[in-house]
Amino acid sequence: MVIWFLLFFLVVGISLILAVRSMSDFRETPFNLPTKYSVYLIRKPAELTTEVLAQIYQTIIPRGLIVSLEKLYKGDREALAIFAPEEVVNLFGTKLDLLELEDYAQTSAVKDPDSQLNAWEVGKRSLTYQAGSKQIKPPKLDENEQYWWQIVLQPVQQSPVGKLVGSLRREPTQADSEPMFCASLRGLSLVGTASRVGELKDQLINNYRLSGLSMLPQRFTSEQIATYYRERAIGTAFFTQVIGQPLSQSKENGIVFLSNTEICNLVN
Secondary structure: HHHHHHHHHHHHHHHHHHHHHHHHEEEEEEHHHOOOEEEEEEEHHHOOOOHHHHHHHHHHHHHOOOOEEEEEEEEEEEEEEEEEEEHHHHHHHHOOEEEEOHHHHOOOOHOOOOOOEEEEEEEOOOOOOOOOOOOOOOOOOOOOEEEEEEEEEOOOOOHHHHHHHHHHOOOOOOHHHHHEEEEEEEEEEEEHHHHHHHHHHHHHHHHHHHHOEEEOOOOOOOOHHHHHHHHOOOOOOHHHHOOOOOOOOOOOOEEEEEEHHHHHHHHO
C-alpha cells in the first residue's frame, strides 16, 4: 500500500513539473483572439502619447486584446507601425493617421537567402531601472540592412511594480501609478554577412544597456523567435505567478512589465 502511495505522488509530481515547463514556452497570439487584426503605418508618431496609450489600455483590457508597436529601420530610414485590432483602429485611426499595410513580417524578406537572419528577446536589466530612461539609439545600418524592434503589449489589471516596491526599498515613481502592460520585447536584424550580424548585435547590446534593457539568454533559435515576431506572440504571466518569480521580468518566458511612459520612450 505504501509503495502505491509513493508511486502516485511520484507520478503527480512529474506531471506538475512537465506542465510548468510546458507553460514556460506558451505564447498567446492575436490570431487566437476573436477580432480582426491588421498592420498600420503610424504617420503621426508624435501623437502616440502616454494619454493615447492609456486610452488604448482602456479599450482593449475588457477583452484581453493585444497590440504590437514595431519600429522598423532600413538603412537611414525609419518608420513606426502598429499591429492592432479593429477596436483600436476605429478610435485612433484619424488621430494617429493610420495607413493599412501588407503585413511586412509575413513577406519573403525574412526568408531571403542573401540576408543573415538574427533574432533575440529583450528584458529589463532590473526592476529598479526605468526602461527607456534614455532613448534606444538606432544602429548604424548599410543601405539594404534592416533592424526591427517589436513591443507586444497586453494590459494587466494591477501594476505588479507597486507590489514589489517595498521589498526593493525604493520610492514609487510616477510610472508606478500608470496603467501597466505585460510585454514581450524582440529585436530582429537582416544583414548581408555573419560578421555584420556580430557588429550590429554589439551595437545593440550597448544601446539596450544605456536604456535599462538587456538581451535575454537565448533559449530559442533565431527562426523560432522570428516566428514569435510574425505571430505577435506574448508569453503568459501564469507561469511567472505560479512559481513565484518577480513579476517585473521572467527569463523563463520573456515577459516584462512596462508603463505608458516607458513604452513611449522605447518607440520614440
